[in-house]
Amino acid sequence: MSMSDQAVPRISVCFLARGAEDDWQTSVQRFLISYQSLRAGLPHQLYVVFKGYSDQAGLAEAQRLFAATKHVAISLDDRSLDIGAYIEAAKQMTGELVCFFNTHSEILGKDWLLKLTRNLLNDSVGLVGATGSFESLSGTIKAISRFPNIHIRSNAFLVRKEHFLAAAQGVKISGKADGYLFESGPASLTRFVRGLGLGVRVVGRNGRGYPPPWWPHSDTFRSRGQGNLLVGDNQTRRFRLMPWPEKAQNVRNTWGPYLEETALLNEAYQRQLL
Amino acid sequence: MKRLGATQIAGEEGIYCVIDRPKPRAINYARRPVQIAGWAVDTKTLSRANVRILYRGETLEPNRVRRRDAEAANAKFGKFVGLLGFEMEVKTAAGAHMLRVEVQLPSGRWACVYRSLLVRLPWISLPSKMSSRGEVRSYREWLVSDELVARHERDQLIAHMDIMTERPQFSAVILSNGKLDPAETVASVKRQIYPAAGIYIFGGDSGEFSGQRGTNVQTLQVDDLADVPGEFVIFLNAGSVLRETALYEFANALNIEPDIDLIYGDHDHLDDKGERHNPFFKPDWSPDYLEAYNYIDEAAAIRKEKLPVSIDISNQYDVALRATEAAGKICHVSKIVHHRRDGDVLTARDHRMNIEALRGRLHRTGRSGEIQPIGDNAAYKVNLVRSASPKISIVIPTASMSIDLEGRKIDLLANCLASIAEQSTYRNIEFVVVDNGDLTDTASASIQKHAAKRITYTEPKFNVAKKLNLGASIAGGDLLVLLNDDIEIAAPDWLERMLDHFEKANVGVVGAKLLYPDNHIQHVGVVHNFGSPDHVRRLFQRDDLGYFFSTCAPRNYLGVTGACMMTRRSIYAAVGGYTEALAVSFNDIDYCLKLRERQFRCVYEPRAELYHFESKSREAKMDWDEYQYFLDTWAHLTAQDPFYNERGLSVAPPTWEVEMNPRVL
Numbered sequence: 058m059s060m061s062d063q064a065v066p067r068i069s070v071c072f073l074a075r076g077a078e079d080d081w082q083t084s085v086q087r088f089l090i091s092y093q094s095l096r097a098g099l100p101h102q103l104y105v106v107f108k109g110y111s112d113q114a115g116l117a118e119a120q121r122l123f124a125a126t127k128h129v130a131i132s133l134d135d136r137s138l139d140i141g142a143y144i145e146a147a148k149q150m151t152g153e154l155v156c157f158f159n160t161h162s163e164i165l166g167k168d169w170l171l172k173l174t175r176n177l178l179n180d181s182v183g184l185v186g187a188t189g190s191f192e193s194l195s196g197t198i199k200a201i202s203r204f205p206n207i208h209i210r211s212n213a214f215l216v217r218k219e220h221f222l223a224a225a226q227g228v229k230i231s232g233k234a235d236g237y238l239f240e241s242g243p244a245s246l247t248r249f250v251r252g253l254g255l256g257v258r259v260v261g262r263n264g265r266g267y268p269p270p271w272w273p274h275s276d277t278f279r280s281r282g283q284g285n286l287l288v289g290d291n292q293t294r295r296f297r298l299m300p301w302p303e304k305a306q307n308v309r310n311t312w313g314p315y316l317e318e319t320a321l322l323n324e325a326y327q328r329q330l331l
Numbered sequence: 332m333k334r335l336g337a338t339q340i341a342g343e344e345g346i347y348c349v350i351d352r353p354k355p356r357a358i359n360y361a362r363r364p365v366q367i368a369g370w371a372v373d374t375k376t377l378s379r380a381n382v383r384i385l386y387r388g389e390t391l392e393p394n395r396v397r398r399r400d401a402e403a404a405n406a407k408f409g410k411f412v413g414l415l416g417f418e419m420e421v422k423t424a425a426g427a428h429m430l431r432v433e434v435q436l437p438s439g440r441w442a443c444v445y446r447s448l449l450v451r452l453p454w455i456s457l458p459s460k461m462s463s464r465g466e467v468r469s470y471r472e473w474l475v476s477d478e479l480v481a482r483h484e485r486d487q488l489i490a491h492m493d494i495m496t497e498r499p500q501f502s503a504v505i506l507s508n509g510k511l512d513p514a515e516t517v518a519s520v521k522r523q524i525y526p527a528a529g530i531y532i533f534g535g536d537s538g539e540f541s542g543q544r545g546t547n548v549q550t551l552q553v554d555d556l557a558d559v560p561g562e563f564v565i566f567l568n569a570g571s572v573l574r575e576t577a578l579y580e581f582a583n584a585l586n587i588e589p590d591i592d593l594i595y596g597d598h599d600h601l602d603d604k605g606e607r608h609n610p611f612f613k614p615d616w617s618p619d620y621l622e623a624y625n626y627i628d629e630a631a632a633i634r635k636e637k638l639p640v641s642i643d644i645s646n647q648y649d650v651a652l653r654a655t656e657a658a659g660k661i662c663h664v665s666k667i668v669h670h671r672r673d674g675d676v677l678t679a680r681d682h683r684m685n686i687e688a689l690r691g692r693l694h695r696t697g698r699s700g701e702i703q704p705i706g707d708n709a710a711y712k713v714n715l716v717r718s719a720s721p722k723i724s725i726v727i728p729t730a731s732m733s734i735d736l737e738g739r740k741i742d743l744l745a746n747c748l749a750s751i752a753e754q755s756t757y758r759n760i761e762f763v764v765v766d767n768g769d770l771t772d773t774a775s776a777s778i779q780k781h782a783a784k785r786i787t788y789t790e791p792k793f794n795v796a797k798k799l800n801l802g803a804s805i806a807g808g809d810l811l812v813l814l815n816d817d818i819e820i821a822a823p824d825w826l827e828r829m830l831d832h833f834e835k836a837n838v839g840v841v842g843a844k845l846l847y848p849d850n851h852i853q854h855v856g857v858v859h860n861f862g863s864p865d866h867v868r869r870l871f872q873r874d875d876l877g878y879f880f881s882t883c884a885p886r887n888y889l890g891v892t893g894a895c896m897m898t899r900r901s902i903y904a905a906v907g908g909y910t911e912a913l914a915v916s917f918n919d920i921d922y923c924l925k926l927r928e929r930q931f932r933c934v935y936e937p938r939a940e941l942y943h944f945e946s947k948s949r950e951a952k953m954d955w956d957e958y959q960y961f962l963d964t965w966a967h968l969t970a971q972d973p974f975y976n977e978r979g980l981s982v983a984p985p986t987w988e989v990e991m992n993p994r995v996l
Contacts, residue, residue, distance in 0.1 A: 098496065166587070168496045175494040263586040265491040271484075281996055282971055285587060300962035301862025301970050302427030302450060305995050316994045317466075318480045 065178075068101040068170065069152030069218075073142055074119050075160045077109030077135055084160045084291075085122055091164035093126065098171025101156070103128040106146050109135035140211060140239045141230030147221055156215040161291035166262035169287055173215040176258050176266035183255025184247060185266060186214035187288035188278035192311045194241065198234055201242050204313055205329055207269045208241040208248075209257050210278065213288035216246065224249035261285035269330050270321055273312040279304075280312070345375040347405065348382070348434045350445045359430075360861075360983060361423045361449040367393060368418040370401035371434050371444075374408040381435035382417050386449075387428050393419035423449050429955070446955065450861070466993040470599075470610055470979075473991035481576065485524065488579050492525055497586045500528035500561030501578050501632055504551055506645060507535025511570025511672055514539075517548055520567070525578040528561035533644060535569070556635055556644070563632040566647060570672035571629060572601065577668040581632040584662050592658035595631035596668030597976075607670060610989060611879055612980055614887065615973035616661045619832065619934045622692065623884035624710040625685070627651045630669040634658070649688035656695065665976060677709050685709060698834050710880040712938065715831045720759045723826055724808030724900070725751065728765045728788075728798035729816040731774045734944060736848065743816045743944070744770075745777035750819040752781050757826035765802040796909035796918040799893075803903055811903055813919075815894040815943065821846060822940035829897040829939045832885070839931025840898045840923055842891020843939035844882075846873055853943050855882050856935040857890040857920060858975035860982040861995070862962060864890055864920045867975065867985045873940075878980070878987035886935045888974050889927060893919025894943050902931065915954045917961040924965050970996060 072092075074085050092103075105128045110116040120130065131146050143157045156173065158164075166172070177185045186209035193206035224246045230236055239245055247257050258266035259277055262285050267275040276285035279296055286293055296307060308316065320326045348371040353359045371380035384391040398416030405411060421430070432445035503520040507513045513532060520530050531537070531551040538550075556564055563581070567573065581594045599610035613626055620626055625648040633650070637657040644650055655661060686702045689711055693699055700715035729744045748762060762783035770778070778785050786805055788798045799813055810833065812826070822828070829841040845854035850873040858867045868875065868882060875882040893909075896919065906925045909918045923933045971977065977995075981988040 167589075171496055172494075261587075263491070263583050264494060264496050265487070265583070265586075266494075268487075271487070297967050299970075300959075300966045302448075302962075304966070304970055305450075305861070306427075308996050318994075319476050321483055322476065322479055 065099060065174065066153035067151065068099060068154045068156060068174065068215075069104055069150035070097075070101045070156040070158070070170065071104040071106060071131075071143065071146050071150060072158045072162070073106050073108070073139055073160050074123070075109045075135070075139070075142075076107070076111065076115045076119060078160045081115075081160060082118070082122075085119060087163050088158065088160075089122060089126065095164050095167045095169060098168030099174055101170055102150075102152060104131055104146060104150055105129070106131045106133055106142050108133040108142055137230040138233065138236050140228075140236045143211075144222070144225040144228065144230070147218055147225070150218065153218055154215060155218045155221055157211070157213070158288070159212050159290065162213050163289045164287075165289050166287050168264070170215075172262075172264040172287060173260050175264065176260050177215050177217075179256075179258075179266065181256050182258055182266065183220055183250035183253055184209055184214060184216045184257045185260050186210060186212075186257075187260060187286065188212060188290075188293070189257070189259040189267075189269065189272045190241075190278060190311050191269075191272070191313065191315060192241075194237055198237055198242070200238060205315065206241055207257070207330060208245055209259070210292075211236075211240045211246075212290040212292070214246075216250070220250060220253070221246065260287055262287045270315070270327055273315045273320075274318065278311065279308050345373060346380050346434055346436055346442075347372050347374060348380065348444045349401070350432060353430070353447055353449075355445070355447075359447045359449050364420045364422050365430070365449060366418065366420055367430075367432065368416070369432070370398045370416040372401065372405050372408075372411060372415050373437065374405060375437065377409045377411045379411070379413045379415050383433050383435075383441065384419060384421065385429075385431040385433065386421055387424060391419060391421070393417040448955075448958075468991040470608065470989050470991060471606075474607055485576075488576060489524055492579065492582070495582060495586050497582070497589050499563055499582055499585045499632075501525075501563045501565055501581060502529035502531065502559040502561045503527050503565045503567055503573075504531045504533050504556075504559065504644065505535075505567050505569055506629075506647070507532050507569045508645070509534075510675060511568070513569035516567050516569055516571055516573070519571075519573040519575070522575045523573065523578045524575055525582050527565075527578060529559055531559060555641075556638060557640075559635070562634055562636075564635050564638070565632050566629050566644060566650060567669070568629050568647075568671070568675065570675065572670045572672075573630060574668050574670070577630065578632075580664050580666055580668055584664055588660060588662065591660045591662045592634040592637050593627075593631055593654055593660075594662045594664060595627045596664040596666055598628065598630065598669045598671055599667055600673050601670045602673050610667060610979060612665070612976035612978075612989075613663060614975070615663045616655075617887035617974065618655065619835070619838070619932060620884070620886050621651065621655060622689065622713070623705075623886075624880050625651050626879060627655070628671075646684045646688055648685045649691060652688055652692045656692075677707070681709070685711065689713065696835065700831075705880065705883050706876075708876070708880065708883075710884040712884075713831065714827075715834055717827075717830070717834065720757070721810055721830075722808035723757065723760045723810045723812055723830070723897070724763050724803075724806030725760055725812045725814055726763045726765065726799055726802035726806060727814050727816050728795055728802065729767075729770075729774065731766055731770045732816075733771070734817070736944060742771060742773040742777070744774040747814070747816045747818050748777045748781045748783065754820040754823045755826055756823045757830070760826070761806070761808060763802045763806050765798040792914065794911060794914035796911045796913050799918075800908040800911065803900065803908055806900060809900055810897055811900050812895065812897045813893050817944040818845075818895060819942040819944075821942050822938055825939040825941060826897075828936050832934045832936060833897075833899065837930060837932055838934055839902050839926035839929070840891065840896050841934045841936050841939070842888075842897075843895040843941055844935070844937045845892065845894060845941055845943040845945075848942055848944065852882070853945055854892045854894065855937065856886055856888040857892060857923075858985045859889060859969040859972040860975075860977060860985050862966060862969050863958075864917070864961075864969070865983070865985055866892065868987050869984060871986070878989075881987050883937050885937065886974070888923075888933050888935055889968065889972060890920035890923035891933055891935055893922065894945070895939070895941055896922075898922075898926075902926065905929075912960060913957045916957050918957075921961060921964070924968055927968065 188210040191205035193204040195201045195203045350369040352366045352368045373380045395414040396416040401415040427450045433441040530548045533551040537548045633654045768787045832838045832841045852871045857864045981990045
């Protein structure tokens, strides 16, 4: 069923304004400017999670930044990092669809929410994001699957709330490793959604939803000049500034042999992405 | 340790060393193991010199081998004892890691005799010019997989079209000029997966195409685009074939950036059998290249409101020039979007129309001059008529050296000054010489003879950036030419041709065509391969046309060599001149990139021809700290050169030859 055949569900958008991040003021302002200048394309309720401020002054400053932007404020402690905050916030968000941005996110294209939603409301899709990756942290966290480890990155994604909370059930985020596991581990959100028989898509600034085999060719995360990114973050900005040898290494880590277009025609490679 | 040549090191302490492998390059693209081989001798003790290899934090001792050539080369010192040669195989690691070879001096100190950054990309085999023939394919080979991938992708593109948030409309206008049949062109527009809003035939009869299945084809009677539906118009020559995804690609670009006014793609050619060949991988927006050659060509999507109300659409060069003048954003889609038919012969009428288009361009931009084709090609050279002849300061840093060139001893500075003074037709110049305080008598006399300004660089450490900045500080001209002293003029009007480009707004730096004394190319522009700058098309013949006129026509680049570059003195000062932290290398390209950040363009001018005795005066070397600075500072601009397609053109070295390379980024 496409978007034109159904009413658009209520959408909640959550931005994580985490004060424990380095130079959080720059990050928050960057997001705010992008949010205010690029229309979402669909009505939605904005939630802002304030957490991790070392003192009241910091928190007050963050709240002041958002004073002119209609939002619902959620205050959380910083014990559960990003993913934990998403899970707690989702319980309070009223939309049937929930969209999350981390502190470093920057929206890069107009109608961003319309583009994400149109792809999510495709019958066979359960999770969309601005970026995805095949990179595996199995060298650091043994439980994570080896390359290719298909996952939607958690900087900016949209999912049905019921699916998100079901995937998060029983998940305790007490450290970074837990966050990585929810993003790319054996019980990740991506794997949960795929386990339901639904697809995952990276959505570019062009509005096209790319299934996993096409992620290396989408000009989004660590792909060519990243010129099709719908939402950027600190990692995409860092990649842009990396010297070439480091860029090449990161591209290798992210996409490996799938970088070549001919990998799309290689059945053995494609089976690994199923 | 003094360098005698590329790999031979001679020391005052009697140590000699030769490195045979790897090659003496700043960067070596490596396979899994790298062979290191050479020999090292102590001529005082008539024995081998100790050698060690440093790689990735490890110190390795190479194997010793007999080298009869080393024994023979050093026989004049006496009979040597022991095995003079060394060799080793080093397993390279993925990424980029420094390799050093060091020789131990009698004092016990280790001296570095070789350094190279070994870059290994382990998931691909590297092309022959880098190390071994692997995944590099010919265009024809690549087409096979490209067509399959395109078929694979088709359904996804159609699904994307259903949810596009921007729905631009394109009308195709097919120019029927009597040369080629428009039937296939019409059919290709009708086959578009993103349907055209309208199809028009101009200069011919649409009757035979009307009523056919699909979009109605109409005749465009006059140059009036107002009746043509859609925001965009695409002009096509009869006989050309649009790829079925062309309009989709343009729509896709507009969904990324809705405010683009003109979009062009790459094209290739169809031979008489209908086989695709000769692809033109175009640069990103290059206004100075466009003034020499209509590289945008047909099949560009042009926002109709950017075209003048009455425009002669049969003159496509004029359309391209006017459209780009009016356009805000111009986008290059780096994909083949159409196929030109072979056999479209350039006629005298075509030349007249092209020259007329360029004349109009000059007039609209407040310039005038003589326009001629380059040979019998569709590329043109312009000799401007200038109202003013601004003063040009030619800044020459010198080490006051002499060289032997084909049996004659040349004082480089004196030769350079004489060559310019005697041969250049442009007269409003001054020389500014920056010396080290050790001028030869010949050089001093030459400076006096040519009334050159002179300033002495007195710091102990060599720094060409500081020297140039010093020279610029006493220059009085509106324009600066930064010039090596190992240069001779080959074209008397070199200064005028470079100066012509400064009649245009936003040109910041102009480079020249430099030749080796044997008339092979030394410099016709700088491109970036794998993030590092390199001269393109080196060692080709002087009269080379280039890749779609890359050698013989002006071209935009990210950088040009500082061996000869012209720039405005005001711009030079505004950006702080050359970056003085780059004492030895990359300072010229760094300067060009500083200008690019400020929206100034860099232009290569082929008719500014000079001879350059590269590295005969000073051993070419690269400072690794400076290389790292360059990589760190400019990664965001140089990782993918906008003027050179690394996927479709030769890399390491870059020669503008078509080669389909594996993807790295």
